[in-house]
Amino acid sequence: MTPDAASSKRLLLAVALTGPAVVAAIVIIATEGYRVIQPDSILFTEPPAVSFADALMHREVEVAYAFVHDGVNPNAPLAVQDAGLTGGGSVDVSPLMIAVASRNRNAVMMLLSNGVDVDLPVNQPAACVARELGEGDLETMIVRRGRASGARPQCASPTDGGGPPLLRYRVVTVPSSVPR
C-alpha cells in the first residue's frame, strides 16, 4: 500500500467515526438556534388553546395552566358547547366540572392545586359527576379538598333524568361574583 493510499484510508476512517458526531452537533446548533429565534414554534411548544374550556377538554395540562397562570379565575363558570359533554348545547359550568366530565385527571389536579374552591356551589357537583363517571380517584381527590374533610357528598338528584352529566349536574343559578 502506498503512503497516499494509507493516508486516505485513515482519513476516511476518521470521517466515518467523526461524521455522525459532526452531524449531531449541526442538528443541535440548528435546533437550539431556532429555539432562540422562534421559541413559540410548534417544534418547541404546544400551540395555545382557543379557550380555557377547550384546553380543559382536549389539551395537555400545561396549556390549561397557562390560562390560570395568566390570571384566569379557575372558579368562574365557562360557557361550554361540546357534542359529548353537553349534547351539543351551550351550558355554563365551572372549569372543575369540565375537567372532571372530560376525565382529564391532570387538569383536575392542576385546578385543585391552583385556587379552586370545591365548596363553592359551582364546584360542588364535581364530585358527583366524578362518581357517576366511575372516576373514584377523582372523586376522592375533590372530596379531600372540601371543608367537610373527606365526607362523601350527598349527590342531589340531577337536574333532569338523562343526557350528558354536565347538563344534568349544572348549577342553574350562578353567582354573579365568584371569589377566586
Place this chain on the structure above:
Amino acid sequence: MARETAVALRLASVWRALVLAIAAPLVLALLIVLWRTPFPLSEGVGLIEDVARNTPSHFLAADTAYYRPLFHITLWTMWHRAGSVEGALHTIKLLHIIPVALVVILFVWIVRPRDAIAAGAATLALAVLVGAPAFRDNLEIPLSYTTAGMPIGLLVWIILEREHRWWHGLVIVGLLAIAVGFKEQGLVLVPVVIAAWLTGAPGVRRGTALAVALLAVGYVAFRLLNRGAGPLFEQDVGFGFSRLSPEQTMARFGSFPLAIFAYSGLATIANVLFSEPTAGVFEVAAAVVRGRPDPIGLLNLISSLGMTVLIAWWVSTQKSLRVLPVSREAFVVPDGRVAIALVVSLAACGAMSFDYSRDRLGGMAIVFYALAAFHAIRALGIRVASAPTPRFRVAVAGLLLLAGAWQIRALNTLEGARETAFKNRREWITGVADRRVEFTDRPVYLQIMNRLEPQGVAPDAPQPTRYRRTAARLIRGR
C-alpha cells in the same frame, strides 16, 4: 528530539480541542437544560426538608439503607449558608452540573487523541459515555450521588496512570472517601485501585492499595454493624418481564434471596454492556414478544451489543492480559489496565446493586466502559486501515453505522433531560394540592414546597423538542 516532542504535544492539543469542539454543542445544550430544569417536587422537596430539619450530625448516623453523609452535609451547607432560596437552588444545581461537565473534560483529557483515527475514536467513545443509560439515569437533579463519583473515578484513574508522587496515596484515599461519602457506589473504586496496583500502574504503591482496602473493610463493617432493622428488599425489584413490589419479592424469594440478589447484580452489569434489561426488566425483549418492538430500545440494544463485542475483541487482543496473574510487569501497557478496570468495576457495580437493579447503579463502571470503547475503536481503526480494500469498506460502513447509532443515543440523552424537566414542571402544576392535604403534619415540608413552587411552575422550563415521525421515534422513543 525536544522539538519533535513539542510538536507532538501541540498536535495532541489540537486533536483534543477538536474532539471537545465537536462535543461542545451537545454537552453545552445538556448543561443548559440541567441548569434550567425545575427542582422535582417528589424527592427534591423531601431532600431539602431533611436538611432543613436536621443538624449535620444527623446524617452521620448509619442506621439507614441510604447512607450518603457527605452528600447530605454538602446539601445542608448549601441550603443553610445561601443567602436566598434561589441562591441555594443554584448552588445545589451546580453540584450536579459541574461533575457532568468534568466527566466529559476529564474523559477527553485521559484519551488524549494524537491522530485522526484516535480523534474519531474519542468522539464515538464520548457518545458511548453520554448515550449510555448508566450516565443518563444519573442526570436527575438534585440526586448527584453518583454523578459526583464518576469524575472522581476518572481523576483517580489519571493519578494511577501517572508517574508516582508522594501525595498520590493521600489524594486517592481522599477522593475515594468523597465518592463513598456521596454514595456507596464509590466503593467501586476500591477494586479498581487494587487492580491497578496489582497490574503495575505507575501512580500507586502498596501502601495506598492497602489503605483503600482497609478503608473499604472498615466502611463495610461499620455499615453492617449499624444497619438497623430495615426490610430485606427496600425497593421494587425487576425480574424477567415485570417488576415486583418489595412484598412480592419477599414472598417469592425471601426464603432464598441469593438467587434474586445474583439476578439483580447481573442485570446491572448487563445494562452497562447491552442496555438491557432496564432496572431488571427485559423491556426491549418484552416489546418484541408483544409484537410491538420499540425502535429506540432496539437501537440501544444493537448498538450496545456492537460496542461490547468490539470491546471483547479488543480485550482478546491484549497479549498482556493472557499472562494474568503470573507477572505484574506484564501489565505495563495502560490499555490492558483499562480492560481490567472495566471488568472489576462492572463486577463491583453488580455486587453493589444486589438488592435491586437500576440503570444509574452502573454509573461508576460506565466511565471505564467508555474508556475501553475508545481503545477498542482505535485498535480496530488501526487494524482496518491496513486491511485489503473490500474488508476496509465493510469495516468503515460498520463503524459509520455504529457511530451514527451512538450519536442518536447521545441526542436521546439530551431529549431525556428535557423530558425530565418537563415532567418536573408538570408535577409542580398538578401535584401540589395532594401534598397540601397529605403533609398537613409536616409544616417544614409545606413551607419549602411553597417556597420552591414558583421555580417549579415557571413557564421557561425546558420542553422536549417535538421531532416528527422517524426522528421522533428514534430520538424521543415515540
